[in-house]
Amino acid sequence: MMDIKRRYVIPGDVIVTGPLRPEQNVYQEGDRIISTCVGISEIFENAVRVIPLTGVYVPKTNDLVIGKVVGTSPLSWEFDINSCFIGFLPAQDVFGRDYSPTKDELKQRLNIGDLVAARVANFDRSRDPLLTVQDRDLGKIDSGELIEIAPSKVPRLIGKRGSMIQSIEMATKAIITIGQNGWIVVSCEDPEGLLKAIEAVKMVDALAHTPNLTERVKSMLGIPEDENNDTINE
Amino acid sequence: MSEDGIRCDGRRVDQLRNISIKVGVLKNADGSAYIEFGKNKILAGVFGPRDVHPKHMANQDTGILRCRYHMSPFSVTERKNPAPSRREIEISKVLKEALQPALILKDFPRTVTDVFVEVLQADGGSRCAALDAAAVALADTGIPMRDLVSACAAGKVADRIVLDVNNEEDQEGQADMPVAIMPNSGKVTLMQLDGILTSEEYKTCLQTAIGGCRQVYEVQRRALIERYFESGVQ
Numbered sequence: 001m002m003d004i005k006r007r008y009v010i011p012g013d014v015i016v017t018g019p020l021r022p023e024q025n026v027y028q029e030g031d032r033i034i035s036t037c038v039g040i041s042e043i044f045e046n047a048v049r050v051i052p053l054t055g056v057y058v059p060k061t062n063d064l065v066i067g068k069v070v071g072t073s074p075l076s077w078e079f080d081i082n083s084c085f086i087g088f089l090p091a092q093d094v095f096g097r098d099y100s101p102t103k104d105e106l107k108q109r110l111n112i113g114d115l116v117a118a119r120v121a122n123f124d125r126s127r128d129p130l131l132t133v134q135d136r137d138l139g140k141i142d143s144g145e146l147i148e149i150a151p152s153k154v155p156r157l158i159g160k161r162g163s164m165i166q167s168i169e170m171a172t173k174a175i176i177t178i179g180q181n182g183w184i185v186v187s188c189e190d191p192e193g194l195l196k197a198i199e200a201v202k203m204v205d206a207l208a209h210t211p212n213l214t215e216r217v218k219s220m221l222g223i224p225e226d227e228n229n230d231t232i233n234e
Numbered sequence: 235m236s237e238d239g240i241r242c243d244g245r246r247v248d249q250l251r252n253i254s255i256k257v258g259v260l261k262n263a264d265g266s267a268y269i270e271f272g273k274n275k276i277l278a279g280v281f282g283p284r285d286v287h288p289k290h291m292a293n294q295d296t297g298i299l300r301c302r303y304h305m306s307p308f309s310v311t312e313r314k315n316p317a318p319s320r321r322e323i324e325i326s327k328v329l330k331e332a333l334q335p336a337l338i339l340k341d342f343p344r345t346v347t348d349v350f351v352e353v354l355q356a357d358g359g360s361r362c363a364a365l366d367a368a369a370v371a372l373a374d375t376g377i378p379m380r381d382l383v384s385a386c387a388a389g390k391v392a393d394r395i396v397l398d399v400n401n402e403e404d405q406e407g408q409a410d411m412p413v414a415i416m417p418n419s420g421k422v423t424l425m426q427l428d429g430i431l432t433s434e435e436y437k438t439c440l441q442t443a444i445g446g447c448r449q450v451y452e453v454q455r456r457a458l459i460e461r462y463f464e465s466g467v468q
Contacts, residue, residue, distance in 0.1 A: 004463065010458045012381030012418040013372050036378035038462050053462050055376025056283060058341065084283040084345040125343050163397060209463060
């Protein structure tokens with residue numbers, strides 16, 4: 001195990017002084033590395049970063065997001081992706097190359113209010129994020145329960161190599177689609193499993209900054225700690 | 235003021251009023267804080283970053299900040315007309331300029347961050363208290379910040395330099411100097427002076443105010459830590 005130094009920080013706190021590499025949510029002033037948000041600082045292999053506990057979603061290329069259709073223009077859909085920017089999904093992405101605004105009706109495929117799993121194809125500071133649904137598992141979401149959590153807590157919900165989400169899915173038999181923007185769709189055939197999965201997701205949201213969260217969630221879901229995930233106790 | 239330096243409300247010359255800050259008090263705002271600064275009761279709510287309306291205000295290179303300082307009709311003894319007065323417009327501008335240096339908005343081009351400050355009860359030094367609440371609310375929102383902003387006033391009452399002038403002292407006193415600093419870097423983001431001071435008095439007054447700001451910072455810091463880390467262990 002690498003040694004990772006963790007600390008609670010607020011904006012303006014000097015995390016460390018010295019020749020280290022500033023990464024997310026920090027800035028460098030002279031040789032001091034300073035936090036820019038409320039969160040947990042990490043020093044790891046000469047790099048310093050802060051895992052934020054609050055904040056808005058800033059789109060990144062290749063992120064999987066869940067968006068809600070808020071409008072259409074002749075050539076694209078506009079999505080609310082829980083960010084300060086509006087996501088654009090070009091009509092050609094859904095209809096294919098021969099899309100013609102005179103012939104095809106956008107609203108037949110995706111109407112206002114529909115939820116869509118999409119990937120951010122391109123985003124930079126000069127334009128709004130461009131979405132795509134041209135991939136496996138992307139596209140319109142027909143069923144499930146939408147939960148909103150803080151976007152900064154999404155990595156915690158996934159866990160190390162997906163450990164957290166896997167244990168929730170195994171224990172409840174639910175299918176959970178996580179958008180990096182903090183929107184999560186949970187679907188499950190068993191209503192009890194659905195409720196349990198939602199409860200687990202909300203628990204992660206509320207307790208994201210605490211250690212040993214996977215164990216706590218596991219015990220909440222009734223999974224024995226030393227088990228190998230093959231048997232499910234409910 | 236009495237001979238031994240006890241002021242009209244029983245404080246010593248270098249003593250602040252009681253301050254308490256609560257973070258995250260409003261559910262619908264992206265970030266919020268409530269401060270009680272002596273008899274001042276001030277609520278701050280932050281929205282953003284979000285789309286700019288009217289659109290022509292948007293800046294393609296960076297996000298913008300807007301501030302509104304408003305006093306409720308019931309915040310003072312005689313009903314105050316709720317329409318923005320000359321004084322409120324000035325304070326809105328001053329708050330904006332005091333918060334701006336602490337924010338890093340360049341990652342949010344074409345967006346706006348709105349800070350709304352509502353004075354529920356005013357008792358002198360409300361612009362400093364408003365600034366303290368606004369800074370904490372901004373940190374609660376998760377907008378990248380170089381530092382918090384802490385503000386406190388000092389002044390001259392009965393020929394003595396006093397810290398944190400209240401309403402009564404403000405009316406009777408000879409000078410009032412609100413100061414805001416970024417506590418970790420020590421940079422001053424707000425300095426106003428109403429009244430006449432000699433250059434010697436000016437220096438002491440500024441130092442007294444900065445000392446007050448540092449005390450306020452500790453309260454702000456505690457409030458944020460309480461909000462985000464209370465259920466966890468360091």
